[in-house]
Amino acid sequence: xxxxxxxxxxxxxxxxxxxxxxxxxxxxxxxxxxxxxxxxxxxxxxxxxxxxxxxxxxxxxxxxxxxxxxxxxxxxxxxxxxxxxxxxxxxxxxxxxxxxxxxxxxxxxxxxxxxxxxxxxxxxxxxxxxxxxxxxxxxxxxxxxxxxxxxxxxxxxxxxxxxxxxxxxxxxxxxxxxxxxxxxxxxxxxxxxxxxxxxxxxxxxxxxxxxxxxxxxxxxxxxxxxxxxxxxxxxxxxxxxxxxxxxxxxxxxxxxxxxxxxxxxxxxxxxxxxxxxxxxxxxxxxxxxxxxxxxxxxx
Numbered sequence: 001x002x003x004x005x006x007x008x009x010x011x012x013x014x015x016x017x018x019x020x021x022x023x024x025x026x027x028x029x030x031x032x033x034x035x036x037x038x039x040x041x042x043x044x045x046x047x048x049x050x051x052x053x054x055x056x057x058x059x060x061x062x063x064x065x066x067x068x069x070x071x072x073x074x075x076x077x078x079x080x081x082x083x084x085x086x087x088x089x090x091x092x093x094x095x096x097x098x099x100x101x102x103x104x105x106x107x108x109x110x111x112x113x114x115x116x117x118x119x120x121x122x123x124x125x126x127x128x129x130x131x132x133x134x135x136x137x138x139x140x141x142x143x144x145x146x147x148x149x150x151x152x153x154x155x156x157x158x159x160x161x162x163x164x165x166x167x168x169x170x171x172x173x174x175x176x177x178x179x180x181x182x183x184x185x186x187x188x189x190x191x192x193x194x195x196x197x198x199x200x201x202x203x204x205x206x207x208x209x210x211x212x213x214x215x216x217x218x219x220x221x222x223x224x225x226x227x228x229x230x231x232x233x234x235x236x237x238x239x240x241x242x243x244x245x246x247x248x249x250x251x252x253x254x255x256x257x258x259x260x261x262x263x264x265x266x267x268x269x270x271x272x273x274x275x276x277x278x279x280x281x282x283x284x285x286x287x288x289x290x291x292x293x294x295x296x297x298x299x
Contacts, residue, residue: 002259010296012251017282026254027268031276036241039278040071048079050159062091064160067114069241077125091136095171098219103142103195111210112219115139140223145193157233163240166205168249168262172224174199175261185260191226198222205245236270241278250277
């Protein structure tokens with residue numbers, strides 16, 4: 001794996017957040033929004049518009065959908081209900097799911113049961129007359145990998161929605177750090193749906209986010225669509241409003257050459273990709289503290 005050097009990373013992180021959108025060296029299109037409320041409205045409106053455009057042409061809408069960011073579910077279901085958006089021809093591939101140490105699904109009320117959360121916040125609030133049919137909802141687990149893989153490749157995916165992780169993972173396509181099993185950027189580029197153990201830094205990040213650093217409660221495994229499936233969509237739209245633990249990955253995504261250390265950099269190869277972040281996510285401590293001496297000389 002080729003690692004990003006500290007000198008380059010320092011240069012990317014020192015850029016003021018309000019200079020990112022128009023920066024001459026951007027490698028991926030970037031959109032800045034004020035906060036979670038505005039981002040949730042953008043996400044809801046754009047997916048509804050995508051579905052309505054397909055409905056007007058009597059076409060199926062095939063989408064890959066994440067569990068998170070959480071800010072867009074209420075605005076989305078409100079729009080679907082108020083505008084009476086017919087979701088009967090929408091096919092949803094859920095991009096990932098957390099698993100216990102034996103690769104089994106979690107209880108639906110577990111905070112990291114993505115299916116439990118999505119059933120409650122993405123499906124249940126929608127008028128039953130309008131909602132996505134049960135048979136059009138594809139939930140990944142350890143036992144249906146081949147079924148979902150085959151279904152995805154039947155017909156092109158119209159749009160992938162998602163976020164990114166602290167190491168720039170899309171879905172749960174993390175930077176692999178196993179000491180004896182290394183992967184290349186081509187391996188990640190061609191990765192497909194699979195069951196895996198999660199990286200320790202992913203477990204620590206989720207423990208800090210949800211459990212007061214009680215890492216013992218964080219699911220240690222996951223099932224995820226691969227980068228190949230996620231980036232097969234005609235459009236890819238990634239969003240984050242999580243703030244501090246996504247800030248560096250955003251800078252790497254926007255400015256770094258493609259690297260297996262941050263899988264999100266593969267987005268540079270997609271013809272219609274867009275990153276969106278809130279101001280709190282686009283900010284970076286290094287840009288706000290020019291007085292810091294990190295022992296790194298400017299390039």
